[in-house]
Amino acid sequence: MTNMIRLHTFNGGIHPAENKDQSTSRPIASAGIPSELVLPLHQHIGAAAQPVVAVGDKVLKGQLIAEAEGFVSVPLHAPTSGTIAAIEPRAVPHASGLEELCIVIRSDGADEWITHQGLCQTLNVEHLQDITPRQLVEHIRSCGIAGMGGAGFPTSVKLNIGKQDIHTLILNGAECEPYITADDMLMRERAIEVVKGAQILLHIVGAKRCLIGVEDNKPQAIDALNAALVEVNEQHHIDVVAIPTKYPSGGEKQLIKILTGEEVPSGGIPASIGIVCQNVGTSAAIYRAVELGEPLISRVITVTGDSVARAGNYDAMIGTPVSYLLQLAGYQQQKRERVIMGGPMMGFALPQLELPVIKTSNCLLAPTEKELPLNDVAMACIRCGMCSEACPAELLPQQLYWFSKSQEFDKAEQHNIFDCIECGACSYVCPSHIPLVQYYRYAKGAIRDERAAQAKAEKARLRFEERQARKDREEAEKEARRKARAEAAEKAQQEKKAAAASGDVATAAPAASEELEKLQKKLDAAQTAKAKTQDKLDAAKADESMADKIPAFEAALVKTQDKIKELAKEIAAAKKAAKAAQAAEPAATATDKGDPNSPERLKRKWETAQGRLDTALKRLEQAKAEGLDTVDALQAGIDKQQERVDEAKAAYEAALSGDAPAAPAPSAEELDALRKKILAQEDRVQKMQERHDMAKADGLDTADALAMGVQKQLDKLQQLQQELTAAEALAANANNGAS
Amino acid sequence: MSAALWTIVIAISVLAILATLFGALLGFAAVRFKVEGNPIVDQINNLLPQTQCGQCGFPGCKPYAEAIAGGEKINKCPPGGEGTIQSLADLLGVEPEPLDAEHGAEKDVPHVAVIREDECIGCTKCIQACPVDAILGAAKQMHTVIADECTGCDLCVEPCPVDCIDMVPVAKDKNTWYWQAPTSGVELIATDRHQPMAGDAA
Numbered sequence: 001m002t003n004m005i006r007l008h009t010f011n012g013g014i015h016p017a018e019n020k021d022q023s024t025s026r027p028i029a030s031a032g033i034p035s036e037l038v039l040p041l042h043q044h045i046g047a048a049a050q051p052v053v054a055v056g057d058k059v060l061k062g063q064l065i066a067e068a069e070g071f072v073s074v075p076l077h078a079p080t081s082g083t084i085a086a087i088e089p090r091a092v093p094h095a096s097g098l099e100e101l102c103i104v105i106r107s108d109g110a111d112e113w114i115t116h117q118g119l120c121q122t123l124n125v126e127h128l129q130d131i132t133p134r135q136l137v138e139h140i141r142s143c144g145i146a147g148m149g150g151a152g153f154p155t156s157v158k159l160n161i162g163k164q165d166i167h168t169l170i171l172n173g174a175e176c177e178p179y180i181t182a183d184d185m186l187m188r189e190r191a192i193e194v195v196k197g198a199q200i201l202l203h204i205v206g207a208k209r210c211l212i213g214v215e216d217n218k219p220q221a222i223d224a225l226n227a228a229l230v231e232v233n234e235q236h237h238i239d240v241v242a243i244p245t246k247y248p249s250g251g252e253k254q255l256i257k258i259l260t261g262e263e264v265p266s267g268g269i270p271a272s273i274g275i276v277c278q279n280v281g282t283s284a285a286i287y288r289a290v291e292l293g294e295p296l297i298s299r300v301i302t303v304t305g306d307s308v309a310r311a312g313n314y315d316a317m318i319g320t321p322v323s324y325l326l327q328l329a330g331y332q333q334q335k336r337e338r339v340i341m342g343g344p345m346m347g348f349a350l351p352q353l354e355l356p357v358i359k360t361s362n363c364l365l366a367p368t369e370k371e372l373p374l375n376d377v378a379m380a381c382i383r384c385g386m387c388s389e390a391c392p393a394e395l396l397p398q399q400l401y402w403f404s405k406s407q408e409f410d411k412a413e414q415h416n417i418f419d420c421i422e423c424g425a426c427s428y429v430c431p432s433h434i435p436l437v438q439y440y441r442y443a444k445g446a447i448r449d450e451r452a453a454q455a456k457a458e459k460a461r462l463r464f465e466e467r468q469a470r471k472d473r474e475e476a477e478k479e480a481r482r483k484a485r486a487e488a489a490e491k492a493q494q495e496k497k498a499a500a501a502s503g504d505v506a507t508a509a510p511a512a513s514e515e516l517e518k519l520q521k522k523l524d525a526a527q528t529a530k531a532k533t534q535d536k537l538d539a540a541k542a543d544e545s546m547a548d549k550i551p552a553f554e555a556a557l558v559k560t561q562d563k564i565k566e567l568a569k570e571i572a573a574a575k576k577a578a579k580a581a582q583a584a585e586p587a588a589t590a591t592d593k594g595d596p597n598s599p600e601r602l603k604r605k606w607e608t609a610q611g612r613l614d615t616a617l618k619r620l621e622q623a624k625a626e627g628l629d630t631v632d633a634l635q636a637g638i639d640k641q642q643e644r645v646d647e648a649k650a651a652y653e654a655a656l657s658g659d660a661p662a663a664p665a666p667s668a669e670e671l672d673a674l675r676k677k678i679l680a681q682e683d684r685v686q687k688m689q690e691r692h693d694m695a696k697a698d699g700l701d702t703a704d705a706l707a708m709g710v711q712k713q714l715d716k717l718q719q720l721q722q723e724l725t726a727a728e729a730l731a732a733n734a735n736n737g738a739s
Numbered sequence: 740m741s742a743a744l745w746t747i748v749i750a751i752s753v754l755a756i757l758a759t760l761f762g763a764l765l766g767f768a769a770v771r772f773k774v775e776g777n778p779i780v781d782q783i784n785n786l787l788p789q790t791q792c793g794q795c796g797f798p799g800c801k802p803y804a805e806a807i808a809g810g811e812k813i814n815k816c817p818p819g820g821e822g823t824i825q826s827l828a829d830l831l832g833v834e835p836e837p838l839d840a841e842h843g844a845e846k847d848v849p850h851v852a853v854i855r856e857d858e859c860i861g862c863t864k865c866i867q868a869c870p871v872d873a874i875l876g877a878a879k880q881m882h883t884v885i886a887d888e889c890t891g892c893d894l895c896v897e898p899c900p901v902d903c904i905d906m907v908p909v910a911k912d913k914n915t916w917y918w919q920a921p922t923s924g925v926e927l928i929a930t931d932r933h934q935p936m937a938g939d940a941a
Contacts, residue, residue, distance in 0.1 A: 096913060378921070438918055442920040457789035459888070460890045
């Protein structure tokens with residue numbers, strides 16, 4: 001120790017009998033290899049690990065058997081070589097006595113290591129300084145290291161400090177709880193590992209100094225650490241600080257207060273005030289992981305109490321059964337068997353002995369009844385206030401007790417019940433023997449439970465509302481589709497009427513053209529709007545201050561484009577309708593205005609046909625000149641047109657000469673048949689139109705095909721109507737001629 | 740005019756001006772800070788357990804919250820139980836009433852729906868019934884319940900044509916377990932739990 005460290009103190013605290021000498025007389029002994037190891041998948045805070053082995057698999061010592069699941073989690077490794085005997089729920093060492101999924105390994109006794117090497121060899125670098133902190137943290141995570149002081153928080157998460165500036169690293173070797181000597185013995189015998197672990201940690205967090213806090217009741221540990229510091233020549237960066245013995249100085253926040261005088265804010269973490277705190281056991285484990293490549297597969301555990309003959313510390317594999325360790329220490333079963341995992345202040349009584357040692361188990365305490373008497377019956381609180389004086393977190397234990405007892409959890413929360421570290425100092429000093437800590441644990445659990453229920457209710461509410469909104473949307477969409485279909489059907493009905501009744505055609509046609517005009521206007525307006533939006537969007541893109549409006553403009557643009565498309569479709573439909581109406585018109589006028597076979601009309605017909613023929617011929621020439629492949633089609637069309645011209649000419653001449661037409665007059669039956677055919681054809685057209693409209697409304701891709709079908713059917717209908725007109729005219733002529 | 744009259748006129752005009760001023764201010768505030776919807780409905784809704792089970796006779800918790808705001812009784816929510824009734828009574832300043840047995844009884848532990856998957860025929864009826872979309876599946880495909888999202892409302896049980904949905908109590912695990920309150924003060928600290936153990940009978 002070269003630097004002078006000014007020590008501070010924390011409020012309260014107690015001085016229970018230490019009872020540490022029983023287990024410090026023997027060096028750390030190896031616990032050996034038990035025949036069966038039970039490895040719970042959830043030994044740490046966070047998510048349980050996921051097994052990556054199957055029953056019957058052979059595993060080697062140090063082999064990964066379960067991988068971390070999520071960020072706050074650590075993997076699990078086989079502590080010895082053997083066979084996976086089972087992956088099943090087994091009782092775990094937890095106050096609840098619940099069963100959880102465990103991997104059971106039947107050891108083969110060979111204790112054969114998997115190939116492993118230090119991180120420097122793996123990365124092929126010479127010094128620790130050449131490895132980035134990120135790589136180190138990742139390696140520590142992959143070695144399954146979780147805090148070994150008792151809470152079991154994943155070390156890699158704690159070392160993930162982000163952008164926070166860390167000025168001090170604190171190693172916690174206080175070990176303030178009575179009976180426990182695991183860290184003490186570790187520091188005495190493996191001080192060099194602790195110190196080298198501290199070097200690695202310093203490199204990871206980038207702190208300038210490191211303080212190793214050790215209670216002054218462990219002078220041998222302090223000496224060993226100092227010797228180790230000299231050995232690695234680190235005595236200027238790392239200080240071993242002897243702190244006064246007081247329970248609970250080993251609490252993270254309390255130790256930080258003692259060493260730096262700073263307080264970790266309520267609900268905060270030490271990193272927020274530039275401090276990282278790690279247990280000395282964790283530091284040694286980090287050294288072994290980085291330097292030797294050994295994952296966390298064993299730990300030092302104190303077995304003590306008057307019920308064991310050979311109290312001492314054992315280097316036990318994770319998963320070693322408690323009963324096996326007790327037997328090793330010479331446990332004599334008591335009349336009232338009571339084995340506590342952890343210390344007498346914060347540990348919990350094990351419900352049975354067939355439980356495994358886990359990464360956080362630091363002590364097995366098997367006291368006799370005389371040594372650690374059972375509780376006296378709790379009496380009424382006399383409001384003496386001794387609990388407040390003892391509380392190291394500066395809370396009001398008495399108030400918290402009343403609130404917890406009467407289930408006024410909101411008030412308990414207001415009195416900062418979550419800052420309680422459950423050290424048990426208040427219960428220890430309570431003259432009425434009230435189990436205060438258990439009340440606090442209950443209240444904390446109930447509050448957490450309530451919060452979880454509230455969070456779940458909130459989620460359910462959101463899901464319910466989303467579902468409701470979705471249902472409404474679907475309903476609206478359905479309604480809109482139904483409306484569109486109904487409109488389309490009505491339109492088709494009108495068109496049918498227009499086509500059927502010639503009288504309607506004349507009125508329908510202007511209506512259609514009017515509608516067409518309207519649509520055209522709409523289209524124009526939409527196009528202007530689109531252009532405007534586009535301009536705005538361009539402006540917004542150019543101007544950064546308007547950047548947040550771009551999505552809105554883009555959405556508007558898309559909308560306008562959709563509208564334009566829709567209008568264009570409607571216009572096309574309207575044009576088609578108008579065309580159909582116009583096409584029907586000549587036929588209608590022909591039937592309408594007296595004698596269709598008057599020479600004038602026939603002449604006009606002939607002339608139109610002739611005109612068409614001329615245009616066709618012109619086109620043919622053009623096509624021929626340009627060498628288009630439409631020449632044949634045009635030629636065929638021209639031939640047909642020629643025939644029509646000839647026919648029309650003949651009819652005109654016949655009419656002029658007053659002769660009966662060459663064609664024989666059709667009989668009445670033939671006319672009827674023709675009319676029926678037309679009616680059937682009209683039906684077909686209507687059906688086709690309906691299907692087309694439906695397809696269009698639903699946006700199906702068959703719409704185009706159906707549109708073509710409709711056109712074809714319409715053409716056919718026209719042809720039939722023309723035939724009928726011609727036939728009727730012939731019949732009339734024949735009648736005239738006969739009379 | 741006498742001085743006294745002047746005083747009265749000034750006083751009245753000052754008051755009138757003040758009244759106009761404050762009236763305008765209040766009018767502006769009423770428009771500017773207008774609260775959309777009925778805030779009490781949201782407060783009531785937040786107290787309801789959001790299981791959306793419909794046991795109260797309303798199609799979800801929000802409609803029941805609206806009904807309560809409109810004068811409906813507060814004792815119709817079995818999933819919330821006495822706790823919810825108490826907090827509703829506190830919020831609304833009415834007397835808490837015992838739970839209306841007509842709408843069902845309060846369950847001791849939360850339940851979650853579980854589909855026996857080999858028996859599921861994939862009819863999607865339960866999916867349509869689930870108020871929180873917690874059932875996953877498609878027509879003629881096996882369905883399954885997302886346990887985390889299930890509120891245990893029972894609504895999917897009835898529509899199932901093959902009765903392959905069970906309501907099972909949610910098991911405690913290490914994360915959800917917590918210490919129970921000490922019974923009658925028998926322990927000094929939790930570690931010294933006095934338990935009957937092997938050899939105790941002698």
